[in-house]
Amino acid sequence: MSIRIGILGYGNLGKGVELAVAASPDMELVAVFTRRDPSSLSIKTAGVPVVSVNDVADYKDKIDVMILCGGSATDLPVQTPQYAKMFNVVDSFDTHARIPEHFANVDAAAKEAGNVAVISCGWDPGMFSLARVYSNAILPDGKDYTFWGKGVSQGHSDAIRRIKGVKNAKQYTIPVESALEAVRSGKNPELSTRDKHTRECFVVLEDGADAAAVEKEIKEMPNYFADYDTTVHFISEEELLKNHSGMAHGGFVFRSGKTGADKEHNHIIEYSLKLDSNPEFTTSVLVAVARAAYKMHAEGAKGCKTMLDIPPAMLSDKTPEELRSHLL
Amino acid sequence: MSIRIGILGYGNLGKGVELAVAASPDMELVAVFTRRDPSSLSIKTAGVPVVSVNDVADYKDKIDVMILCGGSATDLPVQTPQYAKMFNVVDSFDTHARIPEHFANVDAAAKEAGNVAVISCGWDPGMFSLARVYSNAILPDGKDYTFWGKGVSQGHSDAIRRIKGVKNAKQYTIPVESALEAVRSGKNPELSTRDKHTRECFVVLEDGADAAAVEKEIKEMPNYFADYDTTVHFISEEELLKNHSGMAHGGFVFRSGKTGADKEHNHIIEYSLKLDSNPEFTTSVLVAVARAAYKMHAEGAKGCKTMLDIPPAMLSDKTPEELRSHLL
Numbered sequence: 001m002s003i004r005i006g007i008l009g010y011g012n013l014g015k016g017v018e019l020a021v022a023a024s025p026d027m028e029l030v031a032v033f034t035r036r037d038p039s040s041l042s043i044k045t046a047g048v049p050v051v052s053v054n055d056v057a058d059y060k061d062k063i064d065v066m067i068l069c070g071g072s073a074t075d076l077p078v079q080t081p082q083y084a085k086m087f088n089v090v091d092s093f094d095t096h097a098r099i100p101e102h103f104a105n106v107d108a109a110a111k112e113a114g115n116v117a118v119i120s121c122g123w124d125p126g127m128f129s130l131a132r133v134y135s136n137a138i139l140p141d142g143k144d145y146t147f148w149g150k151g152v153s154q155g156h157s158d159a160i161r162r163i164k165g166v167k168n169a170k171q172y173t174i175p176v177e178s179a180l181e182a183v184r185s186g187k188n189p190e191l192s193t194r195d196k197h198t199r200e201c202f203v204v205l206e207d208g209a210d211a212a213a214v215e216k217e218i219k220e221m222p223n224y225f226a227d228y229d230t231t232v233h234f235i236s237e238e239e240l241l242k243n244h245s246g247m248a249h250g251g252f253v254f255r256s257g258k259t260g261a262d263k264e265h266n267h268i269i270e271y272s273l274k275l276d277s278n279p280e281f282t283t284s285v286l287v288a289v290a291r292a293a294y295k296m297h298a299e300g301a302k303g304c305k306t307m308l309d310i311p312p313a314m315l316s317d318k319t320p321e322e323l324r325s326h327l328l
Numbered sequence: 329m330s331i332r333i334g335i336l337g338y339g340n341l342g343k344g345v346e347l348a349v350a351a352s353p354d355m356e357l358v359a360v361f362t363r364r365d366p367s368s369l370s371i372k373t374a375g376v377p378v379v380s381v382n383d384v385a386d387y388k389d390k391i392d393v394m395i396l397c398g399g400s401a402t403d404l405p406v407q408t409p410q411y412a413k414m415f416n417v418v419d420s421f422d423t424h425a426r427i428p429e430h431f432a433n434v435d436a437a438a439k440e441a442g443n444v445a446v447i448s449c450g451w452d453p454g455m456f457s458l459a460r461v462y463s464n465a466i467l468p469d470g471k472d473y474t475f476w477g478k479g480v481s482q483g484h485s486d487a488i489r490r491i492k493g494v495k496n497a498k499q500y501t502i503p504v505e506s507a508l509e510a511v512r513s514g515k516n517p518e519l520s521t522r523d524k525h526t527r528e529c530f531v532v533l534e535d536g537a538d539a540a541a542v543e544k545e546i547k548e549m550p551n552y553f554a555d556y557d558t559t560v561h562f563i564s565e566e567e568l569l570k571n572h573s574g575m576a577h578g579g580f581v582f583r584s585g586k587t588g589a590d591k592e593h594n595h596i597i598e599y600s601l602k603l604d605s606n607p608e609f610t611t612s613v614l615v616a617v618a619r620a621a622y623k624m625h626a627e628g629a630k631g632c633k634t635m636l637d638i639p640p641a642m643l644s645d646k647t648p649e650e651l652r653s654h655l656l
Contacts, residue, residue, distance in 0.1 A: 270600045273596070
């Protein structure tokens, strides 16, 4: 028997979930739900209906886990509590500061309905959170370091696009190699914001815009760029589309911690990701979590969870016996 | 209220557990149990008794989790089922091929007594197993690579010491840098045993032993050395003790996997450890797992578990709210 999956939202995340479900022999895609006119949407999986979100209640007993593929800014704060009343759900809510509030809202809805809702799945929050929690539990006396990149930051690219005279832009966050090496070597450095990451911007100007003024405005923008070493390149829109449309990303989580009677032993735990496609990796995580949500619900769990609450074996389609024999 | 910990066995692991418990504010060490004459043993923690294993039953209601610090070859296959009848237990059983058998024996004993027993904790099996299970669940279409070192392999050092004419020896397992780089770059190489690791031996000869014969015997030893590029250095016992008594170790777990409609995107997950003290890191894991075993038992769990069955949050001494606010 397959785990019956629904997808709500068909942007980059929805498309990635569709691919990841197709690659999971224990799952089947039941329907894709959209706020758009369903007839305007063509999906990859043959024979699977595209349904208006207005009709989602019809699928209450036909879907085991609904994977919510909306954005964190405005979609998920509303959608996750709303759909947790009807389905087991999984989301990728990634506004770190608002996780406690989101958790509380989703928990109330999911508990009342007897469903499992897993929030904030992906790689950060998600796999990077797991790396931090495991390594903090093992090495309580230590320091955490998280680096992101090289990859495009959507928020920073948007900030540049809001500048007058800018037609289009992409911004790469790049970890500083010497900082990575200092952490890796066990030096436990104190690193400022500027020490950890540089920012590289590729900018397409509107006709007649003042390049020097735009560059100055970028480099001096508070929070986004002022605290970083920032490089600005002006390029044509053609070059931007050709060379800067990729969705690669990644990053590094370190814990450097001490043990021993005199704290004489240092240990470095490093977890890193190098991803050709940020959305496809994120959705691969979402789909594994959907499997776990299904199993947890079958065991009687309800309410809001995060990946920190999921026994790792539940993410796998292998039996506990297979995991113990082959991967333990 | 503290989690009351017992230590059974006071070698490198027992001493490491003692240090890790001392570094955990939510735990207290109740007693160290030994097969030796208790009066012959002096431990670091003031006020904690050293007790003969013969009297362990007296502590049945005084200890929440007993951490078993024996060896995998002969101690744990007997001790873990035996003490799981009396206590929640944690062990570091690391003979991969015998894990299913060990699991079955421990599971029967722990279930009958209503205790939780977590086996095969440490870094491999343990943290490396977690890295493999998570990344296999997320990237089902991919390849696993595990590298060990640089560090001393006890089994290989022992094998050299059994050769006639050898007085003492240490053997380092060293990952091949070019193989690591090939995996890290996403080339998905096919790697033979020889491609992945080299072996470096530091050997002290008995007086009058034939160095060339010893070197030949090492390099041609089946399973242990014949399939590897092996280097042999003859040194004095003084130099061996001075420069090769460290217990550093480490290693790397990679998953390289593909996603996309045409499998056009590659993703690399890398988990690595660089440890100044192999036993102290292993025991830091054991102690975090003991915390989880205590919590799982309090929630009504019983039987044999592995780290694959433990929700990561349970390893931490922080509350779920703290974890969501600060580490998620």
